[in-house]
Amino acid sequence: MNERTNTYNGVLLVDKPLGMTSHDVVQRLRKLLDQRRIRHTGTLDPLAQGLLVVCLGSATKIVRFLTGWDKTYEADIVLGRSSKTFDGEGIDDSEPHQTPPELTKSEIEKLLDQFRGRIVQRVPAYSGVRIGGQRLYDLARRGTDVTPPSREVEIKSLRCLSYDSPHLILSVTCSKGTYIRSLANDLGEAIGCGAYLAGLVRQSVGGLHLEDSLSLDQIDRWHTEGKLGDCLLPCHRVLDFAAIRVTDDFRRRVLDGCDLSQADVMCIDGSFEAGDTILLKDREGTVLAVGTAEVPSHAFGCTDGNSLFEYVRVLN
Numbered sequence: 001m002n003e004r005t006n007t008y009n010g011v012l013l014v015d016k017p018l019g020m021t022s023h024d025v026v027q028r029l030r031k032l033l034d035q036r037r038i039r040h041t042g043t044l045d046p047l048a049q050g051l052l053v054v055c056l057g058s059a060t061k062i063v064r065f066l067t068g069w070d071k072t073y074e075a076d077i078v079l080g081r082s083s084k085t086f087d088g089e090g091i092d093d094s095e096p097h098q099t100p101p102e103l104t105k106s107e108i109e110k111l112l113d114q115f116r117g118r119i120v121q122r123v124p125a126y127s128g129v130r131i132g133g134q135r136l137y138d139l140a141r142r143g144t145d146v147t148p149p150s151r152e153v154e155i156k157s158l159r160c161l162s163y164d165s166p167h168l169i170l171s172v173t174c175s176k177g178t179y180i181r182s183l184a185n186d187l188g189e190a191i192g193c194g195a196y197l198a199g200l201v202r203q204s205v206g207g208l209h210l211e212d213s214l215s216l217d218q219i220d221r222w223h224t225e226g227k228l229g230d231c232l233l234p235c236h237r238v239l240d241f242a243a244i245r246v247t248d249d250f251r252r253r254v255l256d257g258c259d260l261s262q263a264d265v266m267c268i269d270g271s272f273e274a275g276d277t278i279l280l281k282d283r284e285g286t287v288l289a290v291g292t293a294e295v296p297s298h299a300f301g302c303t304d305g306n307s308l309f310e311y312v313r314v315l316n
Contacts, residue, residue: 010056012055019047022040038056047197072157081194085124109160121153181197243278
């Protein structure tokens with residue numbers, strides 16, 4: 001593919017397979033599509049699978065606006081054993097199993113109450129978080145005694161889907177930065193028998209869903225057949241923010257970062273407050289820029305020359 005004339009531009013939903021890192025997927029796509037400008041929007045561990053949101057071409061400019069979205073997972077947690085990595089890789093076969101207690105679904109839901117809402121979570125010792133410029137997993141593998149940091153995260157939804165001892169299947173919707181491995185370990189400690197994450201499938205990222213994704217084999221096939229472009233989501237379909245639509249004349253001045261005046265505004269899509277992230281769009285709805293509203297939407301029309309929009313990223 002001639003990248004300069006046939007570069008793909010848009011958001012691709014990928015069904016990441018087991019065993020590959022998110023970086024592996026990006027590298028595979030670069031080779032398949034003969035295109036360098038490809039970035040993912042949120043890491044999945046090699047032992048996890050499911051939805052990986054990937055931006056191609058000009059859509060790589062919006063990666064920063066997608067990384068903070070809530071994510072939903074289906075987690076397979078095994079009770080009765082602990083793991084130093086909080087997943088199946090860190091199991092020590094020399095340690096004995098513990099028999100998980102008999103639990104009803106209502107008892108499990110009551111146990112889960114302590115993990116719902118805003119919680120403080122310990123980062124796994126085997127993770128990519130940096131301390132003093134070094135990755136935690138590098139320090140852990142060298143036997144360096146380091147206390148992993150804690151962080152506040154939000155578990156927005158936590159439901160027990162099934163329990164067939166020792167496998168507990170949970171649905172989790174959570175904020176950016178949540179470690180489902182840590183949730184599994186903490187749940188095992190709360191029950192008193194230990195637990196680890198045996199399997200994880202990312203079901204959704206924001207309003208994007210796994211059932212709409214493509215496998216790497218499908219991507220290869222659609223690309224070969226010249227149909228992959230039809231599978232990409234344009235930026236305006238993915239960026240879920242209120243917007244200001246601007247005149248055709250102002251559209252040409254967005255690249256220069258020109259100040260937006262009331263005379264440049266055609267209409268407003270949605271509502272917003274000062275300080276909210278909003279979009280600039282052209283007449284047809286193409287996203288031109290992402291920025292911050294300087295005044296609330298209800299004040300448009302009576303701004304008396306005040307600044308209306310602060311640029312964060314120009315897309316077109």
